[in-house]
Amino acid sequence: VTPAASTVPATEAGQVATAAAGPSSAWRVPLAIVAVAVALAFMPWLGLPAFYDSLLYLILHWIVLATSWNILSGYTGYFSFGHGAFFGGGLYTSATLMDKAGWPFLWTLPAAALVACMLGLVVGAIVFRVKGVRGEVFALLTLAVTFVLGTVIVNTPIDGGNGVSLAGVAVPKIGPTPSSTFYLLALAAAALTLLVAWGISVSKLGAGLFAIHDDEDAAEVMGVPTYRYKLIALGISCALAGVAGGIHALFLNYVTVGEVFTIAVPLTVVLMSILGGTRHWAGPAVGAVAITLLLYSFTAADYAVAGKAMIGVILIAAILFMPDGILPRLQRVWARRRPAPAAPAPMPLPDTTTAAPRHMRSKGRCCCAPRPWPSPSAACARWPASTSRCAAARSWA
Amino acid sequence: MARFQITPFNSLLLTFGLTGIVEALIQSIWTADYRKLESSYGDHTWKVAGLYVPLPEVITLALAAGLSLAVWGVLRYTDLGKALRASAEDAPIAAAFGIHQQRNALLLAGTCSALASVAGVCLALGFTLAPSQIYAWVGVVFAAVMLGGLGRPLAPLIAGIVIGVSEAVTMAVTAPSWAPLVSFTLLIAILLLRPGRVA
Numbered sequence A: 001v002t003p004a005a006s007t008v009p010a011t012e013a014g015q016v017a018t019a020a021a022g023p024s025s026a027w028r029v030p031l032a033i034v035a036v037a038v039a040l041a042f043m044p045w046l047g048l049p050a051f052y053d054s055l056l057y058l059i060l061h062w063i064v065l066a067t068s069w070n071i072l073s074g075y076t077g078y079f080s081f082g083h084g085a086f087f088g089g090g091l092y093t094s095a096t097l098m099d100k101a102g103w104p105f106l107w108t109l110p111a112a113a114l115v116a117c118m119l120g121l122v123v124g125a126i127v128f129r130v131k132g133v134r135g136e137v138f139a140l141l142t143l144a145v146t147f148v149l150g151t152v153i154v155n156t157p158i159d160g161g162n163g164v165s166l167a168g169v170a171v172p173k174i175g176p177t178p179s180s181t182f183y184l185l186a187l188a189a190a191a192l193t194l195l196v197a198w199g200i201s202v203s204k205l206g207a208g209l210f211a212i213h214d215d216e217d218a219a220e221v222m223g224v225p226t227y228r229y230k231l232i233a234l235g236i237s238c239a240l241a242g243v244a245g246g247i248h249a250l251f252l253n254y255v256t257v258g259e260v261f262t263i264a265v266p267l268t269v270v271l272m273s274i275l276g277g278t279r280h281w282a283g284p285a286v287g288a289v290a291i292t293l294l295l296y297s298f299t300a301a302d303y304a305v306a307g308k309a310m311i312g313v314i315l316i317a318a319i320l321f322m323p324d325g326i327l328p329r330l331q332r333v334w335a336r337r338r339p340a341p342a343a344p345a346p347m348p349l350p351d352t353t354t355a356a357p358r359h360m361r362s363k364g365r366c367c368c369a370p371r372p373w374p375s376p377s378a379a380c381a382r383w384p385a386s387t388s389r390c391a392a393a394r395s396w397a
Numbered sequence B: 001m002a003r004f005q006i007t008p009f010n011s012l013l014l015t016f017g018l019t020g021i022v023e024a025l026i027q028s029i030w031t032a033d034y035r036k037l038e039s040s041y042g043d044h045t046w047k048v049a050g051l052y053v054p055l056p057e058v059i060t061l062a063l064a065a066g067l068s069l070a071v072w073g074v075l076r077y078t079d080l081g082k083a084l085r086a087s088a089e090d091a092p093i094a095a096a097f098g099i100h101q102q103r104n105a106l107l108l109a110g111t112c113s114a115l116a117s118v119a120g121v122c123l124a125l126g127f128t129l130a131p132s133q134i135y136a137w138v139g140v141v142f143a144a145v146m147l148g149g150l151g152r153p154l155a156p157l158i159a160g161i162v163i164g165v166s167e168a169v170t171m172a173v174t175a176p177s178w179a180p181l182v183s184f185t186l187l188i189a190i191l192l193l194r195p196g197r198v199a
Helices: A003-021 A023-041 A050-076 A083-099 A105-127 A135-155 A178-202 A204-214 A216-221 A226-252 A264-276 A283-300 A304-321 A326-337 A350-368 A376-382 A384-396 B008-030 B055-077 B079-089 B091-096 B101-126 B131-148 B155-173 B176-193
Strands: B045-048 B051-054
Touching: A023 A178, A050 A083, A050 A178, A050 A204, A050 A226, A050 A264, A050 A283, A083 A105, A083 A135, A083 A226, A083 A264, A105 A135, A105 A226, A135 A264, A135 B008, A135 B131, A135 B176, A178 A204, A178 A226, A204 A216, A204 A226, A216 A226, A264 A283, A264 A304, A264 A326, A264 B008, A283 A304, A283 A326, A304 B008, B008 B131, B045 B055, B051 B055, B055 B079, B055 B101, B055 B155, B079 B091, B079 B101, B091 B101, B131 B155, B131 B176, B155 B176
Parallel strands: none
Antiparallel strands: B045 B051
16 A cells, blocks of 8 residues: 555545544543542542551553553663663662752652663664664663663762662651652653553554654655654653652662562563563553562462563563554454444543554645655554554545 | 574574573672683783783784684585585585585584674673673674675684774773774675675
């Protein structure tokens, strides 16, 4: 299908779908995220033991990390193994500002985001300029950045080799207890991250990023500013990881390089995203909840080492048997159960349904612009599940 | 791995997964403590022209040179080596000429793992061991291979010497904790300057 030929029916399909779903459906996803976040925010006042706050904090913490990783790596296919570096950059910024400069905790979070973002932008500005750095080369490069940064920090007064203790820093009173404060902060960060991830996935930026994933050279030719888009995605991804790092610094209370600048952080994040589905904004969150609960159950049963092996087993199994992840598979099962033409309007997972037509719509809109977008076939190709839907939409229109 | 359709990138992820499993296995069998391989010749050193040369490191050097030469010879002169090089250059065409890709790939994977385990034993002769040490060597290995260039059996020998010497100099001039900086900075530089050679 040539792009020029397919954009027209796609536009119509998009308009039909939007008309059928109504304007409110576009806001259903963010409203749902905010509603769930607000509902969860009342948790600390239920009087549950502090232990639950910490467990929920960890789940939310991994949701932020996995989802922020997904914004660059899942959407564009540039698998970064440097997420530990950006997370650690935020963590050490926050720790240093609290410990040495005496900043209050909450003020260090924007600084952590900024430093992590700048770090990502510097790395990206260099790395993305080199055409050949894709796939495994990008992964190795970002992993090397993690270790270089870790070595620098451990050898300079930032850490000094002994780690930074934050025992003297006051925890702000947001929730009724210190542990609930962390929970609420992580909840806010997770909601923000999910909103950003969703917003990008339905925007023009997201369409460009998905096109880069499908075929970067073709996308470039079709007028997607690939360099700028990758850089923006990396910057956003790093800033969110930096916030997660900033919160985690005080949660840990004692920060060491050995725990942060490792391959464990990116590996866990990659695992969560692959398990959940990297081409969907909510995929990494699903993976994060599943993996954190699984690891926790192993640790609670005193089999922490077995849990570590389990991560490897799940990673291998996910790559071999479920390369698309849980969420796309569920969607496919769901799509099979329902006849395709009815699919665009009401669905229990509104994200794809709103996302897929909106992609096409944004592309349709761009048709009138001087620089047309890559074809909707890019949008169709990026979700195997949505292929049938796109085809259906086309024939329907 | 031959059974499934897998991209090179996914095989990288896959091996990281395997690494995690192996690390956990090692930890559950030998615990996370640091250990050292004791041997009757472990502390034996020769004094050559004012330099102390420990015997384990001489063994390592001899093994490295011998294995590199052997691999080079196999790749260059045997039919198997020619088949492997042909597959690396253009897999579909090589298959059309009757090269059994799957068998060769399995053979190659097995041989590589065996050679890696030889390297592991050599490390055990001279260094303290812990399960978490696995990752410390990954960067050095990648740096050496990338610096030499993929698919050239003798180049990593030279690249390895370059990296080893520069790390040793860094350790002597500054502190041992700065050492990882050298290999990883080299790795970044190589990947940025000559990414085409890797893919």
